[in-house]
Amino acid sequence: MDILIVVEHRDGQVASINFELAKAVEGKGEACFLVASKEAAPLLEQLKGYGVKKAIQVDHENLAHYDPNSLTSVVQKVVQEKGFSLVLAGHTSFGWDLMPKLAMALEGSISTNVISFAKDGDSWMVERPSFGEKLVSKERLKKSPYLLTVAPGAFPEAEKGEGDLEIESVTLDVAAPAWEFQGVESGSTGEDVNLEDAEIIVSGGRGLKEKEKFEEVIRPLAETLGAAIGASRPVVDDGWLPRAHQVGSSGKVVKPKLYMAIGISGQTQHIAGMKNSQCIVAINKDKEAPIFDYAHYGVVGDLFEIVPKLTEKIKELKG
Ligand SMILES: Cc1cc2nc3c(=O)[nH]c(=O)nc-3n(C[C@H](O)[C@H](O)[C@H](O)COP(=O)(O)OP(=O)(O)OC[C@H]3O[C@@H](n4cnc5c(N)ncnc54)[C@H](O)[C@@H]3O)c2cc1C
Structure with missing residues (x-):
């Protein structure tokens, strides 16, 4: 398999950016979702039928709440063991937090806020806005594995159709986060802003x-x-x-x-x-x-x- 999509989810729901990533990888290689969670099965259900045919699930008690360190170590192990060369997440607060850390851990190359990408020989060419969106820069990523955060809205969502997911369950040791979950406060107005x-x-x-x-x-x-x-x-x-x-x-x-x-x-x-x-x-x-x-x-x-x-x-x- 070539391409790994790190699935973003919150409160038992997968984020819509995952469906855009499913569209973005169409025709670019064999893609696979990675769902890391305390309980991945309900999330995997939501990912069926979007054109990506495979998924890896990692269930672990210590993945109950998002922790960049735990998730980085999970994705790093999966990428290295399975040999993925391209790793994608959305250019969202999740992707901003996770992907630079992951790029360091994997010693790969990263491009953020990407609006298009294509394989060119052994490397990937990407386009991303720069200088406050005044210019679009073209970049060649030269060091594998390649990591991209893809701009929301750069690709439409893949349409839901028929089709199942071939799921592989991977068992990993996941260290407990160095903090204890106490609850979430979503902004000083108490609103849940999504x-x-x-x-x-x-x-x-x-x-x-x-x-x-x-x-x-x-x-x-x-x-x-x-x-x-x-x-x-x-x-x-x-x-x-x-x-x-x-x-x-x-x-x-x-x-x-x-x-x-x-x-x-x-x-x-x-x-x-x-x-x-x-x-x-x-x-x-x-x-x-x-x-x-x-x-x-x-x-x-x-x-x-x-x-x-x-x-x-x-x-x-x-x-
Ligand atoms: C590094 C950097 C990052 C930035 N990131 C962001 C960002 O993420 N998001 C962001 O928004 N900005 C960002 N900015 C700031 C950005 O450059 C602008 O300053 C900002 O977007 C302007 O906000 P505004 O349109 O509300 O205010 P203004 O530019 O002051 O516009 C106010 C508008 O209201 C109109 N208006 C006034 N009174 C009325 C009225 N009674 N009825 C109808 N219309 C009225 C005026 O005609 C005017 O067009 C960033 C700047 C920098 C340098």
């Missing part, structure tokens, strides 16, 4: 002027639409929302069905995080704002007038 898998995101920017107005204008619209709340970096830097809400090159990369950018100018660092959204709606009083270059629908006007009316109208339509 922007990466959200279908609708309502994002606000500096145009909201202050935290109270952000809450007054953005939150009701988001609640009416059943949307997750995103933000540009200044909103987070000013402490209106926790960092987990930030969209962009130094925040989350998202690809919802609908992304609403409200009072956001559309600087390249923000665009880097949301440009693969299926439908982008921008509301901005400046008709020259760069966000309109990316928006499918744009409204030029004062957000403080438009958004409350829009929220009321949607409530009315929903009955």
Whole structure:
């Protein structure tokens, strides 16, 4: 087998990025999922039918909660024992955390935020955005094993079809983490922010002027639409929302069905995080704002007038 996809999962659900990775490897070699967990079987069920035909499962008590050290040692052993030459994970907080550590452990070569990759002789050529998304750089990875974090939205999700997974169970010793799990707190607002898998995101920017107005204008619209709340970096830097809400090159990369950018100018660092959204709606009083270059629908006007009316109208339509 050539390609290993390290499966990202949380609370018993596999992340949607795994289905994009399944699409990304189509035609590039024989691929295999690696599911490392306390109980891999329910996760493997969710991975059936996406074109990847094989999976390796590693079940261990000490994999109950994500620990980069334990997971690095598991993936390292699997890669070395089975001879995988290409290892993939999403360019998500999971991939950012795990893959550099793994590259060090395997003494391989790594490229991050990759938007395309192809085999070229004995090496892999990759493309990735650089200089705040202003350029796309082409890189040749020369030292095997090759590790990539793939940008969310760079590939569509593989479609679910028929087909089973041939599963190999591997038994490994996994050291206990050097910490004891005490629980998870998901941000100071107590919200569970899973922007990466959200279908609708309502994002606000500096145009909201202050935290109270952000809450007054953005939150009701988001609640009416059943949307997750995103933000540009200044909103987070000013402490209106926790960092987990930030969209962009130094925040989350998202690809919802609908992304609403409200009072956001559309600087390249923000665009880097949301440009693969299926439908982008921008509301901005400046008709020259760069966000309109990316928006499918744009409204030029004062957000403080438009958004409350829009929220009321949607409530009315929903009955
Ligand atoms: C290394 C680095 C990393 C970065 N990473 C990120 C990142 O991950 N995410 C990110 O977002 N930024 C990031 N930035 C910051 C980025 O460059 C921009 O500064 C930021 O995105 C701007 O945020 P904004 O659009 O909310 O604010 P502004 O650029 O100030 O835009 C506010 C917009 O609101 C509009 N507006 C104002 N009042 C109203 C009104 N009443 N009605 C309608 N519209 C109104 C204005 O016309 C304007 O377009 C990064 C910068 C650097 C240097």
